[in-house]
Amino acid sequence: MSAKLNVEGVLLFEQPFARVPYENYRKVFRTSQKNVERELGVVQNTCTDLASRATIGTLQRDDALQSIEGMIGRVESLKRKLSDLHETAGKPTQDVMRERLHHLATIETLHSANGPEYNRWADTRLDRWLVDWCLRTGKDKTARRIAKDKGIETLVDIDLFMDIGRIEQALSDKSCTEALTWCNENKVALRKIKSTLEFDLRLQEYIELIRARKTLEAIAYSKKHLISWQETHLAQIRTASALLAFPPDTTCGPYKRLYDPSRWKNLIHSFRTAVYTLNTLPAEPLLHLALYAGLASLKLPVCYDASTMNVDCPVCDGEPRSGSQGLGMGGLAQEVPFSHHTNSTIICHISGKIMDEDNMPMAFPSGHVYSREALEDMAAKNGGIVTCPRSGTACNFSMLRKVFIS
Template sequence: MATNNMNMDGMMLFEQPFARVPYENYRKVFRTSQKNIEKELSALQTTANDLMKRARAGEGSPEEALKAVEGMIKRTEILKRKLAELQNASGLPTLSVTRERLEHLSTVESITSANGPEFARWADTRLDRWLVDWALRNGKEKTARSIARERGIETLVDIDLFSDIRRIENALTRQSCTEALAWCSENKAALRKVKNPLEFDLRLQEFIELSRIRNLMEAIAYQKKHLIQWQDTHSAQINQAAALLAYTPATAFGPYKRLYDTARWTSLVQSFRLAIYNLSTLPTEPLLHLTMYAGLASLKLPACYDHETKNVDCPVCDDSFGALAKEVPFSHHVNSTIVCRLTGRIMDDDNWPMAFPENGHVYSKEAREI
């Protein structure tokens, strides 16, 4: 670790999602592989035990036993092919991305000064990553891909992840839960672990849509198949939604009218976004905003919002950055620093503060020479 004026702990705090995203992706590949192996091995074990029992009982012909063994071999070959395809399509690329990202982070540990060209290059790459992250979160995927390609940082950004997020969000905007439910199925264990109700909310919405078009028989069947299993934790919502079978969107009132409100789709988009950000260990705010918050919090003063004392060189005094700075607390300065509003320079022993006798306004000595 570098032992200079660089705050490595603070820098690495911002880089946690950068390293965790490919790690979580590989965990998903591992879980999928493990599930396939357990499923196929269980089937093979069942077939082998059945063969053993029939052999001991003297049942079955050699041809039937041979056919069963060939079936076991075929299942094993299919499993091998599935695992190889999964590893080549997702496993090895994810490992490569993880390796490159860790190497990118390790380079900063050997940098001895924040003022040197090595850190400047690393910081430029970091800024490019944050710009790509901001573009992806704001639906500007073409811009993000263009920046990543021009800067050569395709493996250092999560374009594919945000592309999937945008695809599922667009489907929800079109009032389709299919893609989101498929994602919930792939991440069922993780969602259950954090007690996230997204899958139930999606299932409930599909029931509501069946009630909206008055397909009542299918709605009842859907409720029995997909909602009853949530009875222990969401009984009140299920019982309330069941009343939609008796109310149309035109006759519904109170809570039943709110269930028919199409604004629920917007809430589902937000719920899905929070769920996938949580599972992918991504912050809900763009990393660019988080770093700007940190910088603005160290500069923000009450004077920044005084129209008469604004400093042209202060980011917080700027109207655009000032709006972002409203989200952060004022900075805490043990010792005051006085800055000349004319020159933007700090007033100290070499640049004395001087006051006009007429109005008492204070300016720096250097301002006298302007």
């Protein structure tokens, strides 16, 4: 039976997939635009000056030739800059966009989720999600290996996450330089989303100057970089100014918090949030988001009862994984709501099979219920005796009672 493919549902996860190279190309375009405006602005001013001097008769032939040669030199220099920018950044980004759009276009030509073409596309998508997860959790070498082995380098954002990792490492080393450079490159976009990241970075650099007791440098830094934010951050600037009177070991609440080293971790979190927002990347790995959908359909209260946990249920899997930072599927399942079932499905604790009219539930005298198939198999192996795995109660199979589902 053919399963109709929900293209809109599939593409819900794919907005960041196309947005990241688009943002990269937009940066290339802005850089090109700045170069054009700067160089052609000078050429235009020179032309205006020459025309003005020619009108009043003060233009000399040698001066005109020299000015024209200078304009030609600027235009040739601009041409080289734009050509180099296109070859090093523009063309590779165009190729990435073309590959990704072609990958997305493939799904629109498919009509069934059961065919081999869709399976190949879904396998590639899973590989992309695995690379995304590796990049977000610091497993860069694994991410590169998967991307290379699967031939999907143009379909994953390794370069973006390498930049994120480089800047976050600098912040971990208590340096704001790299992050401030990134803020300057994305100043317009950060202003649109009303991000305060740049102010937070400037404030931290000011705090570090005071921590080092470089008072005069801190005052000069405040005048140069903090005062311009007074319309929106006046209260914070005033508190920061008063910090000059408090040493790093102060116990006064507001100023002790400013000296708190945990501010660097907050800066790393704020930076990553800003990067994700600009590139429309979700805060969590795409692999997790996809798993949430499945876990939400399976999660039941019995998954958190030790006596009813099923070894085959992903939600019941809450054991830590070696080398991982958290729990298994059960850890992810904690983030999703319980599943709503109009009709309950009863699963045998022993066999993991569904109990229904063909595999009726049977109850021990203690009240614990298991499937008929599992208990018959147990009785056949133990001379007609069955034992409840939860209570340890043993009895003859004939003492079990049928349970009717209503």
